Amino acid sequence: MPEAVAFPENAVQVAEILRLATAHGFAVTPRGAGSGMSGGAIAAQKGLVLVMTRMNSICRIDADNFIGIVQPGVVTGGFQKAVAQYGLMYPPDPSSADFSTLGGNLAECAGGPRAVKYGVTRDYVLGLEVVLPTGEIIRTGVKTAKGVVGYDLTHLLVGSEGTLGVITEMTLRLLARPETVETLSVWFGQMEDAARAVSAILRAGIVPRALEYMDKNAISCVKNYLEGGLPEDCEAMLLIEADGSFGETTEAVKQIKKVLADCGGRYIESARSPEAANSLWKARKAISPALYTYGPDKINEDIVVPRSRLPEMVEKIRLMGEQTGLTMVSFGHAGDGNIHFNIMLDKNNPAQFLAARQAVDAIFDFTLALGGTISGEHGVGLAKASYMEKEISPEVLALMKRIKAAFDPAGILNPGKMRL
């Protein structure tokens, strides 16, 4: 629990608060919707929570130059809808898009299903207005397609989890909206076959805009969303989406279906209507909250491995489930090699808790041994802080601390996160 909460309405108010915090040494934790996955918005060292939701204006959508200028409290999904009216698209689409804010998305460098084609939040940020912990209001980056003057502070701030500055305005890159989207589902007898199909699609030079994977446990808890239910003989499902012009999309879908069939895909089906496609996505996005049917607590991870190593990773997670006796659920952005694996448990059961922690440790070690990373899009925050040193060397951590000090000499901004 924080000791105080402030709801600033402009950058000057943010600056006044941060200046006070630096002068008096109290902690400030910036917060958007508070829906992050790694605890970034939690007031770990008490102090003040700075809730940015009143700064929620879409300042400008410039359709000629493909940019949007927004305040941090704008809800991502609302922004997506607003730009769609101009024939434009803001590609990043985290599963939380209906409620998470753009400021939070930037602070965590949010990803989502479309990253396989369109990249992550980082790839859509051109420039920022930021308040430094010492109270200066600065501008970074550009409002143009390119720019290389000075250090790239913009991309240093993206993904810095609210530890370096408070974003008060952002200039985002937009794309032309594709003419059409087609959504496919396909089932596989074995998880490994699904993982191999993912590689095969990308290796064929096809870039779907989404290439999502769900194992049987993941699908089972959202089966009510799925017309026709769950095939008995299958262990995994892929949810695939292609977009572009009509011709392009039709061609891509044809090629994808051929690859899927070659890889042993069963029940390959295109969604027959936008509503049917929507229902598939509702199922996908409902997985994370629905998992609690398997246990009162979950440990939710966000590992990434090189795509070709997905079958090994999937097998490792299955094995850890067998060894620990705990329910393991995995789903996620297979096209990026980014798997959300979840361990379901009762945290009050010490044996389960210990087994789960050991499984996380083993899976992280395996991930890193495969050349992967322990977080693809959720960030470190509190949840992964104790694992950060598995991936980041002492020299790099020391450098990050010096950078933190260059922004925040008094250490008042979101202390206790990311080991910084």
Place this chain on the structure above:
Amino acid sequence: MPEAVAFPENAVQVAEILRLATAHGFAVTPRGAGSGMSGGAIAAQKGLVLVMTRMNSICRIDADNFIGIVQPGVVTGGFQKAVAQYGLMYPPDPSSADFSTLGGNLAECAGGPRAVKYGVTRDYVLGLEVVLPTGEIIRTGVKTAKGVVGYDLTHLLVGSEGTLGVITEMTLRLLARPETVETLSVWFGQMEDAARAVSAILRAGIVPRALEYMDKNAISCVKNYLEGGLPEDCEAMLLIEADGSFGETTEAVKQIKKVLADCGGRYIESARSPEAANSLWKARKAISPALYTYGPDKINEDIVVPRSRLPEMVEKIRLMGEQTGLTMVSFGHAGDGNIHFNIMLDKNNPAQFLAARQAVDAIFDFTLALGGTISGEHGVGLAKASYMEKEISPEVLALMKRIKAAFDPAGILNPGKMRL
């Protein structure tokens, strides 16, 4: 002239040199091919030049995971050819690709004609091995499609112009090679019409992979490359390239031709063979060196404006030419709003020199007033150091200096660049 030159062969040798430099306080200037446009590789404060060209191995091309791991001295064009053999593409394609190195491209965040569709060097860097000025060999970023653990040091280093660390290995993202490419040329009676056509193409939702603009002066000095010569009645040319699957490309070219005709384009022609396309690109890439036919010296700038402001910018440059009586040449990446304007002069003529400097000043002020930036891809280095404060506020410059100190406490790495 530097006082010494070293040709390291591995990261450990680089580390030993930098450790010595920090201990004894001598300047070290990292250098690739030395072909940068802003003087980044010049030993401004003497000391030692660290030539990275012996570290020129392509360590690995991983076609399953779409990554390449390379040393900094690899020539960009050589890498492009190497990945093409695997059916892959490394999109960044600066005009210097035949001789510039990937290390230099990263240090400057090189752009090039394909940025309009594919982005710049920054967008293809996943992770780095870097030697810090204090001698630590560190790794940043990931070798996977995504990753958000800790601060994004990778993208802070890209574009830092060799002032923060020496890159000794880089992990680059690759794409599947498009099935086909089609190259078009089109002429316009007025420069403003060409600028408007650029906006119209992008506004129609078409994203060509290149959308290059050349004014009459630029074309004139490379006319020997152009089959059929230079139409008498035209002031500007666009060079446009679309890529993708056969179907996609055909469709895009059809749409582009329609937009061009609607905007007053004349002599709209597709290159009839890869050789013909190549010849158009040879002309485009030859402009910069060929300009010396207009005068013994040139001032070469690299401004970017919002794309919709291109007609105003082009008009401003024309006016400045009239006012000063100096030959102004402009060409560049119109699709990004990125214009290379060149002022041709004799620097030994004080009146010309003064007029040219005043024109640069006026054009930079106008660029910034339009919401632009003074460098899109060439960097600041020495050439633009004295203009940096036009764009970067004192607070931001002070922050950049603190970041510089966090990496390089003794200030030995590429001193005198970027005002840092």
